[in-house]
Amino acid sequence: MPQQIIRAPFAGAERTAEVLGVSRKRTRELILLAKQAIEADPELRTLRVERINAKKKTASRRRAKR
Amino acid sequence: MPRRRLHRGGEQSAKHAVFLNIPYDPQFTELFLAYMVGIKAYGLIPRATLEIPGGARRLDRIAALIRSCTYSIHDLSRVELDPAPPQTPRFNMPFELGLAVAFHWRQNTKHTWFVLETERWRIQKSLSDLNGTDVYIHGGTPEGVFRELTTAFVRVTRQPTVKQMQTLYEKVTSALPKLLVAAGTDDPFQARVFKDISVYAGALADELAV
Numbered sequence: 001m002p003q004q005i006i007r008a009p010f011a012g013a014e015r016t017a018e019v020l021g022v023s024r025k026r027t028r029e030l031i032l033l034a035k036q037a038i039e040a041d042p043e044l045r046t047l048r049v050e051r052i053n054a055k056k057k058t059a060s061r062r063r064a065k066r
Numbered sequence: 067m068p069r070r071r072l073h074r075g076g077e078q079s080a081k082h083a084v085f086l087n088i089p090y091d092p093q094f095t096e097l098f099l100a101y102m103v104g105i106k107a108y109g110l111i112p113r114a115t116l117e118i119p120g121g122a123r124r125l126d127r128i129a130a131l132i133r134s135c136t137y138s139i140h141d142l143s144r145v146e147l148d149p150a151p152p153q154t155p156r157f158n159m160p161f162e163l164g165l166a167v168a169f170h171w172r173q174n175t176k177h178t179w180f181v182l183e184t185e186r187w188r189i190q191k192s193l194s195d196l197n198g199t200d201v202y203i204h205g206g207t208p209e210g211v212f213r214e215l216t217t218a219f220v221r222v223t224r225q226p227t228v229k230q231m232q233t234l235y236e237k238v239t240s241a242l243p244k245l246l247v248a249a250g251t252d253d254p255f256q257a258r259v260f261k262d263i264s265v266y267a268g269a270l271a272d273e274l275a276v
Contacts, residue, residue: 013268016111019083020261027265033244034269037237047233047274 085131085138086114087162090255094144098254099242099263100208101139103235104215106267107226107275110137115162116260129165136177138166139218143184143206145192160193180218182211208235226275234274238267 010031017027038044084105088098105112113135118127132138140163147153166179181196183189184206190197202218204210212231242254245266249258 010269010272012106012109012272013265015082016106016268017261017265019111020117020264022261022265026262030262030265031269033241034266034273037241037270038273041237044233044237044274047230051274
């Protein structure tokens with residue numbers, strides 16, 4: 001069975017914080033702020049759903065190819 | 067519990083790093099945010115001299131920072147004289163562009179640099195040594211910056227649309243006052259604010275960019 005790569009939800013933001021030397025506490029606060037901004041905006045929620053669906057579609061295509 | 071390892075040391079972070087060479091003045095705030103958002107939307111990490119504290123070895127640190135990045139963006143829009151007396155042009159940006167070009171030659175194309183300007187043809191007068199080089203013209207608007215980044219970063223894996231970047235930009239712009247208050251400043255060109263914008267825009271991009 002091929003190895004599955006599981007990506008952390010905010011891996012990009014956490015990697016950025018690590019490179020720039022932002023504390024873990026501040027990183028969590030900023031991620032929370034971003035989550036709140038998305039939750040408060042219906043357009044952003046739709047965008048997030050579109051992104052998740054696009055990823056699912058790609059994953060199912062990959063599985064079908066195997 | 068051991069801390070999760072997110073990337074493979076400096077090599078991985080350098081692969082994703084973009085040196086951002088822009089003017090640090092209030093009139094440039096919109097474009098500064100546009101660059102930050104654009105870079106994060108591509109899954110890359112912005113780096114800037116804002117992170118470097120003053121001191122005798124500042125130039126060494128700037129050179130090391132540029133050398134550590136795979137890409138660099140040089141916005142040469144501000145060719146006007148600084149209004150504060152004594153009136154002088156700003157040489158920092160073309161100087162740092164020169165360093166980036168030198169590293170590009172020395173490292174055998176491991177460093178890729180992009181030049182952006184507001185006005186078409188002006189650079190042929192202000193920096194004619196670059197004649198024959200593709201200069202990206204953003205027209206002084208965030209939309210223009212996003213449009214030009216899509217051309218510059220055509221080889222990057224993540225490919226956000228201009229609309230996605232605009233959505234992220236609006237969110238980052240509305241969060242900026244909070245980030246400034248947290249840093250106890252009204253100047254977005256501070257190291258702390260720069261880092262907060264990077265992480266915040268990164269979190270939004272992780273959730274929204276395809």
